[in-house]
Amino acid sequence: xxxxxxxxxxxxxxxxxxxxxxxxxxxxxxxxxxxxxxxxxxxxxxxxxxxxxxxxxxxxxxxxxxxxxxxxxxxxxxxxxxxxxxxxxxxxxxxxxxxxxxxxxxxxxxxxxxxxxxxxxxxxxxxxxxxxxxxxxxxxxxxxxxxxxxxxxxxxxxxxxxxxxxxxxxxxxxxxxxxxxxxxxxxxxxxxxxxxxxxxxxxxxxxxxxxxxxxxxxxxxxxxxxxxxxxxxxxxxxxxxxxxxxxxxxxxxxxxxxxxxxxxxxxxxxxxxxxxxxxxxxxxxxxxxxxxxxxxxxxxxxxxxxxxxxxxxxxxxxxxxxxxxxxxxxxxxxxxxxxxxxxxxxxxxxxxxxxxxxxxxxxxxxxxxxxxxxxxxxxxxxxxxxxxxxxxxxxxxxxxxxxxxxxxxxxxxxxxxxxxxxxxxxxxxxxxxxxxxxxxxxxxxxxxxxxxxxxxxxxxxxxxxxxxxxxxxxxxxxx
Numbered sequence: 001x002x003x004x005x006x007x008x009x010x011x012x013x014x015x016x017x018x019x020x021x022x023x024x025x026x027x028x029x030x031x032x033x034x035x036x037x038x039x040x041x042x043x044x045x046x047x048x049x050x051x052x053x054x055x056x057x058x059x060x061x062x063x064x065x066x067x068x069x070x071x072x073x074x075x076x077x078x079x080x081x082x083x084x085x086x087x088x089x090x091x092x093x094x095x096x097x098x099x100x101x102x103x104x105x106x107x108x109x110x111x112x113x114x115x116x117x118x119x120x121x122x123x124x125x126x127x128x129x130x131x132x133x134x135x136x137x138x139x140x141x142x143x144x145x146x147x148x149x150x151x152x153x154x155x156x157x158x159x160x161x162x163x164x165x166x167x168x169x170x171x172x173x174x175x176x177x178x179x180x181x182x183x184x185x186x187x188x189x190x191x192x193x194x195x196x197x198x199x200x201x202x203x204x205x206x207x208x209x210x211x212x213x214x215x216x217x218x219x220x221x222x223x224x225x226x227x228x229x230x231x232x233x234x235x236x237x238x239x240x241x242x243x244x245x246x247x248x249x250x251x252x253x254x255x256x257x258x259x260x261x262x263x264x265x266x267x268x269x270x271x272x273x274x275x276x277x278x279x280x281x282x283x284x285x286x287x288x289x290x291x292x293x294x295x296x297x298x299x300x301x302x303x304x305x306x307x308x309x310x311x312x313x314x315x316x317x318x319x320x321x322x323x324x325x326x327x328x329x330x331x332x333x334x335x336x337x338x339x340x341x342x343x344x345x346x347x348x349x350x351x352x353x354x355x356x357x358x359x360x361x362x363x364x365x366x367x368x369x370x371x372x373x374x375x376x377x378x379x380x381x382x383x384x385x386x387x388x389x390x391x392x393x394x395x396x397x398x399x400x401x402x403x404x405x406x407x408x409x410x411x412x413x414x415x416x417x418x419x420x421x422x423x424x425x426x427x428x429x430x431x432x433x434x435x436x437x438x439x440x441x442x443x444x445x446x447x448x449x450x451x452x453x454x455x456x457x458x459x460x461x462x463x464x465x466x467x468x469x470x471x472x473x474x475x476x477x478x479x
Contacts, residue, residue, distance in 0.1 A: 319402070
């Protein structure tokens, strides 16, 4: 499909005037009430809902003036939950570039003598949001090829690229072991998380962990009971530095269960991940993990460039709503521009970028760029205008495809499953205890592109989930 014209020159109008004016006050009011009805029907008041919709004409390309535009409370700042990731990722795509690849550096903290690295190993984080165990194994292969067989001394994880203080992972909701609460770190490895598997075989329970961490023992205090997976009740506790305890109940007929857990701090986790992979490669290590700055006299052993371009990373952030990755990319917006790698600086750079695009958003509050926040705010009109602006790019499809395809991918793999909608909408979802949101693009039955954002802020926001899906389905069938 060929996209004509430039929407950017028209966005000032969209932001400075009510979108309702494009269809006239009477028609706009009628449309708003029609689309608001299903939310009211499930018990949600009008003041808990905000939406903004732009319908592009099929015959003039996405750069044309919207054919239809309407909204409800679309200039009111509300909590967007994870749909704020669209702001972070759009800014990153422009400011960092689609092929941006962070570099992680590995240093010798002392001399190498007869295969022994004395003094230890230092890792300088370059802000790679997806440095996973497969990357680590490749790095270890290259270090071993340099003749190093044993590491002694310190194991330094240097995250000084970001000057943002490390937040308490339990601060948001009291769930420090949840992977979505992992704080960002310039040298984060494998999302600082493991997958714990529990399975039964002939009445016996087994525990597995992937990836395996060095010197960490799994201790089961799980009791098998009659029934299936509905009987499962688990608690996870770091009983000691080297023991992860799993307690609770598991149904005898439940074939398996898995849970992702975030354990240790970044330095401990990185060391245990490295030590296991290093030993598996035939090396030995006896070092003390610590978070510190690598000394200037350290010798560079290896510079590892991420094998994944930023565009691929942004797709994972938006499709899977990965918070640690989003928070890392957010801080990288500051650090990559010689900033101090703080949330305050990153937020200011995002606002400057929006203004440069003709999208000033005075209502915007962006705290960490992931939506894992009770402070972040944006209006649906502002977010929809940003999404519309992305369509003015020479080729908007790489950006559009960072969002999850309805009924097939990511957070909407099991949503929007109607035959009329599967594969017809590109979606970013958001969810907090009292927030539900959805935003993105839909390709209607008549071949028109529809840009939309919908927020619900209410203690009973969970009631809106089917309504939000119906909202998208109706956009596809109506326009």
